[in-house]
Amino acid sequence: MTGVRVAGVGLTRFGAHDGRTGRDLFAEAALAALDDAGVDGDDVEHLNYGNFMGALAERQGHQAPVMTEAAGLRCAGTRYEEACASAGVAVREAVRAIRSGENDVMLAGGMERMTNLSTAEVTESLAVAADELFEVRAGVTFPGAYALMARAYFDEYGGGREDLAHVAVKNHANAVPNEYAQYQREISVEQALDSPEVASPLHLFDACPITDGASALVLVSEEFAAEHDLDASVAITGTGQGGDRAALQDRADMARTPAATDAAEEAYADAGVTSDDVEVAEVHDCFTIAEVMALEALGFFEPGEGIGAARRGDTTRDGDLPVNLSGGLKAKGHPVGATGGSQIAELTRLLRGDHPNSDAVADATVGLAHNAGGTVASAVVHVLEVAE
């Protein structure tokens, strides 16, 4: 089995891109990734592309051939849809294709356009990721679903809104120097606490924003990297995926995300590492409570301990385990179908040393990316390591 290297990464700035099409956004990220890799588009053998709500947002289904064309590739493509984990699973399947020997060069990533819709329309489109019969018809919105989890967490383990506010404050602080981030500005605990209530107990500053953006990665086999003398120092050494019941009501514990635990255990075993080896992580903080539950599911903290991690400073840039140095979904933005690829792009930059926050993890050699779909009914985890 061959190893997989990240040869290049490309991102658009995340935010509102008025008047631009999804295909234009993805083309920008794809061309940047190819340029970063020093790989010709003609060498790409397949596009693995993540997108969630394009059929609603742009009336464009069947996006893989559209995006293959937009990126100037002359190969086939496949769209992967797993709600907010769409790009994560697209990357995972690319890793598996390269490891199998089927392909040597893959482009993987994703795109989402969201700001061209009204807030109510986005709320409706995102709700499609929940269980239609048992949740959507019962008025569960996406913030509402995470609010149900947050209240269940507080009831079971304690903690409260102020703890969550520290997660938001941390991730905003991390986003300040990141040129791709939607919000390059700090916020205070008081601002977070005083923001309008969206779905009790969650307020506006507990939620990631509505975002347009695209991500792309050039993934290659070790042999291809060596033959073409590519500067590809970061390897994807572990991949894992977990699943759970779609509806929250059907989970044994609404304050836990076992799909992420399953994905992490598979990825750790695949890479031959443990949670103790991870030195920097990008986790799926679509809501502040999501980061808390991820930290526990991934094995970084015991149940009930994750809620205080940001407040204690454990996960801040100066802490033992910096989390979401990109700004996370919370401040960097969350174009849902692009997010999983973006996390790996950011982690690659952090490990290569060319991220504005790389100095916070200057000696790090092991990183983890955690991408979740829906209320973590699906989860994809990747382990990245500095290979040379």
Add this chain to the structure above:
Amino acid sequence: MSESDPDVPANTGYDEWADALADDGYYVECANGHGSLPPRRVCPECGSTDLSEATLPETGTVATFSEIHVAPSGFGVEPPYVTAVVDFGPVRITGIVRDVAGDEVAIGDPMRPDVETNGATGNRLIVFRPA
């Protein structure tokens, strides 16, 4: 759909099940005692296809809830409204809380299920009222 066997829940039975909540509600029970909600052909816990209807307890208790302030467009229920997951023992059900204000709902409150029609969508709307 198993019209030939009245003991087996119909696979298309969501509306039928929702309507039943207003009277004697039911859930689906497999041969190994696992509870789930219809429509269902297979028990998601153990894979058993030996399913039958069991009577839902008359009241459940709030397991978690949220007062929603931003609703989808055209949903038909104006925010703010309270969505709750209510625990009935073998199964939990999600619905909208009626007859009690958002700041007066608490985990553990007893609720009984009911059904309304969402005028905007024509779909059944599962609701809970204080028991």
